[in-house]
Amino acid sequence: MLNFLRAENCLICNLSAGSNFFRQSELLRLGVLKNRNTNPHLSFLMRHTCKDCLSKLPLLFPENTWCFEQSDLEIKALFAYQEPINRLLLNYKFYHNLYLANWFAAIMFLVWQKYWFYHKKQAVVVPIPLGKKRLRQRGFNQAAKIAELIAGFSEITFLPDFLIRQRETARQTEMRNMTARQTNLKDAFIINPDSDYLIRKIKQENVTVILFDDVTTTGITLLEAAKPLLIQGLKVRAMVVATEHQVID
Ligand SMILES: [Zn+2]
Structure with a gap:
């Protein structure tokens, strides 16, 4: 449960989401990088979702x-x-x-x-x-x-x-x-x-x-x-x- 609440963990697989830099390509594919003004939501999503889970949504x-x-x-x-x-x-x-x-x-x-x-x-x-x-x-x-x-x-x-x-x-x-x-x-x-x-x-x-x-x-x-x-x-x-x-x- 503590792991679940830690900011840098993926909400889907519970593994660390903080250290994977290749998320960018997945986020682009999902279309979430269109507008840079949406940064608070984007950084929330990035902190809580790892690349693997993003790719399988x-x-x-x-x-x-x-x-x-x-x-x-x-x-x-x-x-x-x-x-x-x-x-x-x-x-x-x-x-x-x-x-x-x-x-x-x-x-x-x-x-x-x-x-x-x-x-x-x-x-x-x-x-x-x-x-x-x-x-x-x-x-x-x-x-x-x-x-x-x-x-x-x-x-x-x-x-x-x-x-x-x-x-x-x-x-x-x-x-x-x-x-x-x-x-x-x-x-x-x-x-x-x-x-x-x-x-x-x-x-x-x-x-x-x-x-x-x-x-x-x-x-x-x-x-x-x-x-x-x-x-x-x-x-x-x-x-x-x-x-x-x-x-x-
Ligand atoms: Zn994950």
Whole structure:
């Protein structure tokens, strides 16, 4: 555990990350060296990731956006839900390791700098909310934490309470099939009733709502969360850290 917290160790393999100079080529390949103004995030990433782990990250290249069937919701994912990303996300979620939230935020910010820069004034970030009970059990909303950090890095407005999960739902991973998953989440999300002013402002200024979640498999959670926003006529896109969905080039 002490090793894990030491600044120069790789968060993925726990070996020293400080002494390997050849990371530059991997960082270039990942596209994180585009803008030198992002140094604090870059140095965080470098201190916490060794060259070998950087070279094995299951990044989805190049501009990995897609829509699920029968939907116009554009989804953007940085990683495939594979080793080591799946392991890191589980560690983060169940052991509350906030270093990992920082790591995910730093790499998502750096790889997609152009995207964040482009949306700076024209987007708000809205995390997928947890139900009250789940939030109490876990103590924090894992998607919101990462989203908040990225929003901070890119100076995009973060709206953690814009959406509400109005009833408790079973874990999607416990559902047997697509239909069960759909029923489980049907009408689960509403816009916070205190948000009339915000809705008007977002519409007037033609702002895009970026829905943010950690993982997507079938996309149903994102589609259900987008529904109340689309009904209000808002422009919605979705973003996830990782996807189990097969992304076809
Ligand atoms: Zn490593």
